[in-house]
Structures are given as C-alpha cells and as structure tokens.
Amino acid sequence: MKSTDIHWFKFAAPQNFYFLAGKMWPWFAALATLLTVIGLYISFFVAPVDAQQGQGYRIIFVHVPASQLSMFIYLVMAGWAGFGLAFNTRLSGMMATALAPTGALFAFLSLVTGALWGKPMWGAWWVWDARLTSELILLFLYLGFMALQASIDDPRRADKAGAVLALVGAVNVPIIYFSVKWWNTLHQGASVSMKGSSMASTMLTGMLIMVVAFWMYAIAIILLRVRSIILERERHTDWVKNTVRAEYAVE
C-alpha cells in the first residue's frame, strides 16, 4: 500500500469518522440554511408563473428535490450496504442504517407533495401510475429495510440481512427513473434532460438551488445520525467511554 492511500482509510474507522462528522455537519447545515433561503426567494419571487399550471407549479421546488433525493439516497444506502457485505467494514453498515430514515422521509414527502400536485392538475390525489406506484414501492423498501434491521438484535447480522434487501431493492430505482419513458404515464416526463431544459431559466435555477439545499440538509442530518449510531455500536470501546464522560463533564 502506498503511503498516500492510508489517509483515506483512516476515516473508515468509526472512531475517526465520528470526530470528522462532528466537524463537518455544521458546515453542511449552514449551507443548507443559506441555500434554502435563496431557493425559497427564487421559488416565490423570481420564478415566473407557469403558462399551463399557473402558480400551482411552484410545488416543483420541493417535489423534485425530495423525489430525486429519495432515489439517490437509496442507491448510496445500497452502495454502503453492498460494500459492507463484500469487505465487512464496520462503518458501512452504520452509514446504511443512518441513511434509511432520511431516504424514507424524502420518499414520503415525494408522495405527499405529488398528491398535492396531482389533485389540482389531474383531478386525483392518487393514481396507480407506473411512476407513483414505483415510488410507493421505494417507500416500502426503506420501511422494510428499517424494520428488518430493527428486528435483528446482533448489529452485524442486521447489517448483512439489510444489505441483501437493499441490494435486491436497488433494481426499483431505475424503474422509477425511467418509468415515464417506458410506460404511458399520467406523470409528466423529465423537465430537465441532457438535451436541455423545457423550463424558464429562473425556474430551473430555483429548482437546482433547492436540490442542492436538500442535499446539504441530507448530508448534515445523516452525519448527525451516524454519530449516535457509532457511539451505540462502539459502546464497549475505551474511546466511546471517554467521549461519553467528556460529554457529561461539560454539562
């Protein structure tokens, strides 16, 4: 191993990652706050009214980021879980466990904001459309992953069982993504593609800023959650005992 490789693997140790995450999360939280303020300002005061959907289209500024993150967090979760299964690294399982609740909440938000958008535009809160149904399955996959992990007492076995479920369920993500192309769906197609965007440029800017804001929020909250998980799972180590004593000495 080259000496330059060591620095990366150093942070794969839960102890090091605990302190690194503690230093990083405030920065992501600050960025999330700043970008949310800018994004909301553009969403309501800069982006023009939509020619077809009137002011109702403004739901896009929360619906698209929530939906995108619900899918991407699942892939990251499955990636960590798969990595843990292959290399038996401790941090991987903790990361997968920390990602699941945030992903589930974004999937839930995607469905709720979608229903609130569907009612005025399509006349129905819910339709059994390919896009909507596959997103609902994504929420169930998250809930299944969390329930399965919670039902197994040994964390290492819980990681392995969860990893298999996460990896098998990953096939659903491309199905959600391409559903609007593969099937005739009520859900509109992608507004942004490689060929360009069908939106006004300020609408697009607002949406992209909101996407990045949601990203920063997700990173901050996941780093915070993984810190608790690390403490709990490494409870028998000296560094955790010292950390807990130090936390209580301050109070």
Next chain:
Amino acid sequence: MQWNSVSEFLDMGGYALYVWGSFGCTALVAVFEIWQVHAQRSAVLRNLSNELGSNADSTES
C-alpha cells in the same frame, strides 16, 4: 416582483392549499427529523452514561 398584494401571494392563484400544503409538509418533516436526531443522540448518551455509572458501582461493591 410578481405579487400585487400579500393576499394575492397567499392565494397562490387559487392553489393555496396545494402549494402551502407541500411547502408546509416539507417544513414539518424537516423539523420532525431534526428533533428525532437530537432525541436519539441524547438517548444514546444517557444510556451509555448510565451503563458507565452502573459498571463503576459493580466494581466498587
């Protein structure tokens, strides 16, 4: 600026329930998750410090 009055802004062109409902739900979910993460951290710290306390007692007795 595209709004002539506050009431026009709140009305969202007749889509008030849907637009504010979406942004409101998103805000509620974020507040809930931030609370949950903090509650989880205090619970873990409390449990671990109790364990440390009881370990200390058992070695003394």
